[in-house]
Amino acid sequence: MLERMKNISWKDVDWKKLNYPKIALTAVFLLAMFLLGRAVGAATQGVMATSAIAQSPENWGLGFGQEGSQPSGNVSAAELAKYNAYYVGGAQDKVIYLTFDAGYENGNTEPILDALKKHNAPATFFVVGHYLESAPELVKRMVEEGHTVGNHTYHHPDMSSISDKEAFAKEMNDVAALYKEITGQEMTAYYRPPQGKYSTENLQMAKELGYTTFFWSLAYVDWYQDKQPTHEEAFDKLLSRIHPGAIVLLHSTSQTNGEIMDELLTKWEEMGYTFKPLSDLAQQ
Numbered sequence: 001m002l003e004r005m006k007n008i009s010w011k012d013v014d015w016k017k018l019n020y021p022k023i024a025l026t027a028v029f030l031l032a033m034f035l036l037g038r039a040v041g042a043a044t045q046g047v048m049a050t051s052a053i054a055q056s057p058e059n060w061g062l063g064f065g066q067e068g069s070q071p072s073g074n075v076s077a078a079e080l081a082k083y084n085a086y087y088v089g090g091a092q093d094k095v096i097y098l099t100f101d102a103g104y105e106n107g108n109t110e111p112i113l114d115a116l117k118k119h120n121a122p123a124t125f126f127v128v129g130h131y132l133e134s135a136p137e138l139v140k141r142m143v144e145e146g147h148t149v150g151n152h153t154y155h156h157p158d159m160s161s162i163s164d165k166e167a168f169a170k171e172m173n174d175v176a177a178l179y180k181e182i183t184g185q186e187m188t189a190y191y192r193p194p195q196g197k198y199s200t201e202n203l204q205m206a207k208e209l210g211y212t213t214f215f216w217s218l219a220y221v222d223w224y225q226d227k228q229p230t231h232e233e234a235f236d237k238l239l240s241r242i243h244p245g246a247i248v249l250l251h252s253t254s255q256t257n258g259e260i261m262d263e264l265l266t267k268w269e270e271m272g273y274t275f276k277p278l279s280d281l282a283q284q
Contacts, residue, residue, distance in 0.1 A: 058160070060087070060196030060215045070243045071217055083203035085213035089245030089281045094273045096242070097281055098123040099214065100252040101152060101192065105135040106225075108258035113141060115261035121275035123147050124214075125252065126192040129154035129175055136182045143183050148277060150190035151175045151211065160199040168205045190214060190278060212282050216249035218242060223251045231260050239267060247278075 062071040073080075073087045080086060089095055100112065102125050116123055125142050127149055132139060142149055153159060154174040162168045176187040191211040193202065198213075206213050220237040222229060229237075234256050238248075250257050265275075 058198055060193070060198065062217065064241060067240055068243055070245060071241075073215065073217070080203075080213075080215070083200070083207045083213060084211070085203055085206075085215065086247065086281060087215035088217040088247055091244050094244050094271070095246075095276050095280075096268060096273050097245075097247045097278050098250070098275055099150075099192070099216065099247060099278070100125045100250050102127045102131045102135075102252045103152070103156060104128075104130055104253060105138060106253050108255055109135070109138050109252045111258040112252055112261050113138075113145065113147075115265055116147070117145055118262060119265040119269070119275070121265055122277040123275075124150050124190060124278050126150040126152035126190070126214075127175070127179075128152045128156045128194075129178060132175065132178045132182060139179070139182055143185065148188050148190065148279065149179060149183075150188060150192060150214070150278075152192050153194055156194045158195065158197045159193050160197045160202045163201065165205050165208075168202070169209055172206075172209060172211070188279075190282075214247060214278060216247045218246045219249035222254040222257055225253070225255075228254065228256045231256065234260055235264070235267070238264060239271075242268060242271065242273065245281075247281075 058074065061074045063074075064071045070088055070091050075087075077086070077088060089097060098116070098121060100109075100123060102109065115121075125139075125147060127139065139149060151172055152175070153171040155171065157171065159168065159171065162171070172191065179185075179187040189209075189211045191206050191213045192215070193213065196215060203213055218238070218241050220229065220234065222234070242248075
């Protein structure tokens with residue numbers, strides 16, 4: 001039919017014989033069907049996209065706005081709460097929740113602990129199996145000085161790629177078992193996904209295992225051993241982006257962090273901030 005229409009010249013049309021009302025109704029009907037098809041297609045694509053986001057692995061990410069304000073996460077605090085997960089505390093009080101990811105020991109944890117003790121600042125150290133194996137005395141010191149030790153998995157894999165709940169649980173349980181062997185205590189059921197990689201299925205598994213998951217609302221690139229930030233670079237990031245309810249992620253392997261920790265905590269205190277444990281946040 002389209003081919004026939006292409007061969008019709010407007011000069012060949014007998015305009016007197018045309019049924020204008022019928023043509024108008026047909027045109028309206030065809031336009032309506034076209035628009036309906038477009039709408040259904042868009043809605044279907046939207047549902048498929050939402051489903052893909054919910055099921056596929058994600059990397060935790062932040063978007064920063066005005067200085068001193070809380071950043072937005074790529075998942076809202078309300079959505080995370082469904083899985084007993086947090087990335088930030090309340091926006092009303094100038095409170096900081098200090099956390100450290102501890103993958104191995106290279107001499108920088110002690111000065112960090114010294115500074116925390118000096119400022120009476122509680123922290124949570126998320127440890128992997130290697131850290132427990134190689135630095136049990138430091139783990140004991142963390143506990144003795146009132147800090148919390150959380151679960152960062154035994155082998156630090158991409159946990160979002162693990163769909164088998166038994167395999168997921170083993171990564172968590174092996175850390176908890178070794179921690180109890182070292183300290184004689186049950187490990188606090190706090191979990192941080194390695195590299196911030198997660199999926200909704202992943203978060204649900206952690207919840208079913210009794211864990212509270214903690215992401216972060218402030219971090220900076222401090223983990224490259226051969227490219228440590230200068231003191232000035234560290235202060236620029238950590239002071240300008242601090243905000244009420246901040247869950248701060250730092251790495252205990254960072255030489256810069258070990259060197260600046262006392263001064264950093266002092267500067268935050270001068271800005272009116274206080275330090276509280278994650279347990280205060282988890283109980284809200």
